Amino acid sequence: MFVNxxxxxxxxxxxxxxxxxxxxxxxxxxxxxIRQYRNEGYDVLAITDHGVTSEVxxxxxxxxxxxxxxxxSSAASGGAPFYHFVxxxxxxxxxxxxxxxxxxxxxxxxxxxxxxxxxxxxWSGNDAQDxxxxxxxxxxxxxxxxxxxxxxxxxxxxxxxxxxxxxRTPGIAVDDVHSAEGQGGDLFGGWVMLKMPELxxxxxxxxxxxxxxxxxxxxxxxxxxxxxxxxxxxxxxxxEVHLMGANWHGLSCCARGDGLLREAQAEVDAExxxxxxxxxxxxxxxxxxxxxxx
Ligand SMILES: [Zn+2]
Ligand SMILES: [Zn+2]
Numbered sequence: 682m683f684v685n686x687x688x689x690x691x692x693x694x695x696x697x698x699x700x701x702x703x704x705x706x707x708x709x710x711x712x713x714x715i716r717q718y719r720n721e722g723y724d725v726l727a728i729t730d731h732g733v734t735s736e737v738x739x740x741x742x743x744x745x746x747x748x749x750x751x752x753x754s755s756a757a758s759g760g761a762p763f764y765h766f767v768x769x770x771x772x773x774x775x776x777x778x779x780x781x782x783x784x785x786x787x788x789x790x791x792x793x794x795x796x797x798x799x800x801x802x803x804w805s806g807n808d809a810q811d812x813x814x815x816x817x818x819x820x821x822x823x824x825x826x827x828x829x830x831x832x833x834x835x836x837x838x839x840x841x842x843x844x845x846x847x848x849r850t851p852g853i854a855v856d857d858v859h860s861a862e863g864q865g866g867d868l869f870g871g872w873v874m875l876k877m878p879e880l881x882x883x884x885x886x887x888x889x890x891x892x893x894x895x896x897x898x899x900x901x902x903x904x905x906x907x908x909x910x911x912x913x914x915x916x917x918x919x920x921e922v923h924l925m926g927a928n929w930h931g932l933s934c935c936a937r938g939d940g941l942l943r944e945a946q947a948e949v950d951a952e953x954x955x956x957x958x959x960x961x962x963x964x965x966x967x968x969x970x971x972x973x974x975x
Contacts, residue, residue, distance in 0.1 A: 683849065683851070683891065683892040683971055683972065683973065683974065684891040684892060684893040685893075685905070685906060685973060686874075686875075686876035686888075686892075686893045686894055686895060686971075687876075687902075687904050687905050687906055688906065689876045689893055690878065691876050691877050691878045691879075692876070692877065692878075693874050693875070693876055694724035694725055694746075694874070694875045694876075694877055694880055695722070695723050695724050695725070695872050695873075695874055695875075696723060696724060696725030696726065696727075696746075696872060696873050696874075696875055696885070697718060697723060697725070697726055697727070697855060697856045697858075697869075697871075697872050697873075698725070698727045698729070698748070698750075698767060698769060698798065698853065698855055698873060699727065699729050699752070699767045699798070699800065699822070699825070699827075699855035699856060699857045699858075700714055700718075700726060700727060700728050700729055700856060700857075700858055701729070701730055701731070701752075701857070701858060701859045702714050702728060702730055702735075704728075704730040704733050704735065705730035705731040705732065705733060705752075706730075706731060706859060707730065707858065707859050708859060708860055708861040709861050709862075711728055711735065711737060713861075714726070714728065714858075715728075715737070715740065715745075715747065717868065718745070719744075719745050721869055723745065723872070724744070724745060724746065724880060725745070725746045725748065725875065725880070725885060726745065726746075726747055726748070727747075727748035727749075727750040727767070727769050727770075728747070728748070728749070728750060729750035729751055729752045729767050729768070729769070730751065730752065731751075731752050731754070732751065732752070732753065732754075732777055733751060733777065734749060734750070734751040734771055734772070734773050734774075734775055734777060735749050735750055735751065735773065736749055736773035737749060738770075738773075738882065743880075746880050746881065746882065746885065748769050748770050748882060748885065749769075749770060749771060749772070749773050750767065750768055750769045750770065750771060750795070751768050751771060751777055752765055752766070752767050752768070752800065753765070753766050753768055753777060753778065753781065753786045753789075753790075753797075755781055755782060755783040755785075755786055756780040756781060756782060758780075762783075762805075762806075762807060762808075762811035762814070763805050763806065763807075764783045764786075764799065764800075764805060764807065764811070764815065765799075765800040765801065765805060766783070766786045766787065766790070766797040766798065766799060766800060766818065767797060767798040767800050767822075767855070768786070768789070768790035768793075768795055768796075768797045769790070769795045769796055769797070769798070769885075769886070769889075770794055770795035770796065770882050770885070770886060771789075771790055771793035771794060771795040772793045772794055775789075775793040783814070783815045784815055784816060784817070787815065787816070787817040787818050788817065791817065795886070796818070796819045796886055796889055796890065797817075797818045797819065798818060798819065798820045798821070798822060798853055798855075798889075799812070799815065799818050799820070799821040799822065799850075800822050800825065800855075800857070801822050801825040801827070801828050801833070801836065801857065802821060802822070802836045802839040803825075803828065803833040803834075803835070803836040803839060804825065804828045804831070804833050807839065809839070809842040809843065809846060812839060812842065812843050812848070813843065813846055813848055818850075819851065819886075819889040819890050820850060820851040820852065820853040820889060820892075821836070821839070821840055821843065821850050821851075821852060821853065822836060822852075822853050822854070822855055822857075823835070823836055823837050823839075823840045823852035823853065823854060823896065823969050824836070824837075824852075824853075824854035824855070824870075824871040824896065824898060824967070824969070825854075825855055825856075825857045825871065826854075826855070826856045826857060826858070826866055826867045826868075826870025826871045826898075827855075827856065827857030827858060827859055827867045827870075828857070829865055829866050829867065829870065830865050830867075834870075834871075835967070837852075837959070837969070840852050841925070844927065844954075844955060844957075844972060845927050845928060845954075849972075849974070851889070851892035851894070851971045852896060852957075852969050852971060853873050853889075853894075853896055854871030854872055854873060854896035854897060854898060854969070855871055855872070855873070856868060856869065856870050856871060856872070858870075870898060871896065871897070871898045872896065872897060872898075873894050873895075873896045874894055874895050874896065874897060874901075874902075875888040875889075875893065875894045876888065876893050876894060877893070892971040894971070895968060895969060895970045895971060896968065896969050897966075897967070897968035897969070898966040898967050898968065899962050899964060899966030899967070899968070900916055900917045900919055900960045900961075900962040900966060900967070900968045901916065901917045901968070902914065902915075902916050902958065902960060902968050902970055903915040903916055903917070905958050905970045905973075906973070907949070907956075907973060907975075910948055910949065910950070911946045911947060911948050911949065912924050912946065912947050912949045912956040912958075912973070913944065913945070913946035913947075914944060914945055914946075914958035914960070914970065915943060915944045916942075916943060916944070916958075916960045916968065917943075917960075917962065918941035918942070918943060918962070918963070919936070919941060919942050919943070919960045919961055919962050919963075920935065920936050920941065920942070920961050920962060920963050920965075921933065921934065921935050921936070921942070921960070921961040922934045922942050922944070922945035922958070922959075922960050922961075923945075923958065923959040923960075923961075924945060924946075924947040924949075924956055924957075924958055925956065925957050925958075925959060926949065926952075926953030926954060926955055926956050926957075926975075927952075927953060927954035927955060930949075930952060930953040930954075931947075932945070932947035941963065945958075949975055950975065951975050953975050954974070954975060955972035955973060955974045955975060956972060956973055956975065957969065957970050957971060957972040957973070958970040
């Protein structure tokens with residue numbers, strides 16, 4: 682299912698796919714949110730309040746695509762695992778399911794014309810068994826800036842556990858912004874870079890379904906691929922560059938002294954199962970590529 686975005690034709694588009702407004706527990710109006718992201722130069726913004734579908738797609742412009750969406754919580758009675766799903770491009774008149782099972786949320790999003798992301802697994806307390814029990818979503822939040830307030834923004838171990846067990850799930854970084862002006866770092870804290878032939882909702886859905894993107898909190902990834910038995914990554918100047926595979930497979934490169942790295946490479950083989958790249962810049966901000974399977 683994975684397409685390497687660095688080998689695809691098209692342009693890069695920066696998007697935030699998880700956003701709250703006063704329609705639920707966010708502290709800015711829909712109009713204010715759109716203005717914030719437009720002023721920051723984002724290309725794609727999804728408004729995804731809790732339990733209520735947004736109706737913003739008609740306000741898209743040539744410069745900025747707006748996606749209707751909703752965040753849906755699964756039923757968690759009787760000690761069942763608890764999930765949040767960000768449902769994107771669902772019809773604004775669709776009836777949001779009241780107390781659904783997790784797989785019903787995923788199916789509902791598809792039925793209503795969209796797709797879903799598995800939100801903030803660290804915050805939700807999802808273990809590997811929970812994460813492998815849900816099927817058909819198009820990505821898991823490897824980074825959720827809204828969870829910085831409890832130091833659980835980064836779910837990379839959860840993601841690796843899924844990949845290790847064979848779930849071919851892309852990683853996504855999002856803001857999950859609730860604050861008015863980004864207090865706590867939940868505005869412009871994490872985003873996805875989508876490689877697409879055009880700026881449209883069908884193109885976003887296709888890029889998500891095929892993992893044709895990478896995500897970042899700051900650094901840009903310039904290239905990532907395989908060549909003659911080696912995986913390589915090129916990036917903006919970074920303190921650390923990691924190439925990571927299943928279980929104990931991987932290679933970490935760390936800059937010495939005040940130096941910075943712009944690339945790394947590692948010999949890889951089938952025992953790695955896959956390789957993904959993770960970059961850390963001088964401010965500690967990360968970027969993640971999706972895996973390439975070996
Ligand atoms: Zn949530
Ligand atoms: Zn949320």
